[in-house]
Amino acid sequence: MYYNPINKIILITLFFITISCANISFAQEIQNPEDIAAVNDAFENNFYDALTQKALENHDKAVVSLQKCLETVTTNPAIYNELGKNYLALKKYAEAQNAFQKAVDLNPKERWYWNGLYDVFYETKDYNNAITTVLRLIDFNPNFQDDLVSLYMYTQQKDKALALLKKMEQTTNLSEKMEFYKLQLEKTPEVNKPKKQDLEESIKKNPLVEQNYIDLIYQYAASNNEEKAFEIAKLLAENIPTSDWAHVSLAKFYLNNNDGTNAVNSVFKVLESLKIDIKIKHRVFNEFLLFAATHETFMEPLKKASIILEQD
Incomplete structure (x- = not known):
């Protein structure tokens, strides 16, 4: 397969920016300078191949390349995040959940890792775990409160949904969907x-x-x-x-x-x-x-x- 060298440089540069932000250093795992150079080169090739295969929707091949990355670098949450994305696309939900959870464990301050975990729970209709996850996402972005209201509705926690809606409308204008939920809940006697x-x-x-x-x-x-x-x-x-x-x-x-x-x-x-x-x-x-x-x-x-x- 022919790789455009310019595209490769751009993708690898973006990835190493991600690594830098996450405070991850390959040299922490490998001490010999010559070994570091060899590993970095192999890692870059595997990771670039994984990104390319994902873009082509060859998610199974992307998984293979990412697993090769993990053979040399085991503590980089970005790799697990990419692995989770590909497993999710393949509908391998248990594997996707494990990968995103590993990313979260390594760096719980990165919103996108939590987002991947939320996507798994939502897609599998595991709404109780989705609620737990979206509560963390609200810390990153209050707009996830809309998702939380919907999840409360799906799980029949209507009193919590109405309480949250009343709290939300004190600080912002409710979306059309949230207004609909509020009107529906206010007409529900048991709530x-x-x-x-x-x-x-x-x-x-x-x-x-x-x-x-x-x-x-x-x-x-x-x-x-x-x-x-x-x-x-x-x-x-x-x-x-x-x-x-x-x-x-x-x-x-x-x-x-x-x-x-x-x-x-x-x-x-x-x-x-x-x-x-x-x-x-x-x-x-x-x-x-x-x-x-x-x-x-x-x-x-x-x-x-x-x-x-x-x-x-």
């Missing part, structure tokens, strides 16, 4: 629902806001913390005696605990309410029906409850 701790603080500050109790009760119930949900329902009934919603939860808890007397009171409160949806009333009635089927003393209250429901 925007307040946290338990926030709801508890809100109840302490303003105990007359019924919705805070309701949200907190449902969150505790959803996490199977029935005892805590029961505690909040009782607190709602105590602080807001006119609340019918407190009795939706109380009826269920009393029935589960075989407290029929208190359950009847809450069931009637629910069925007589003008605020509670008919579907919820039917659910509460059905729960009472199952309870009464095994507690005959509550058949009369059940008949009365049935009449109230029919009249609704």
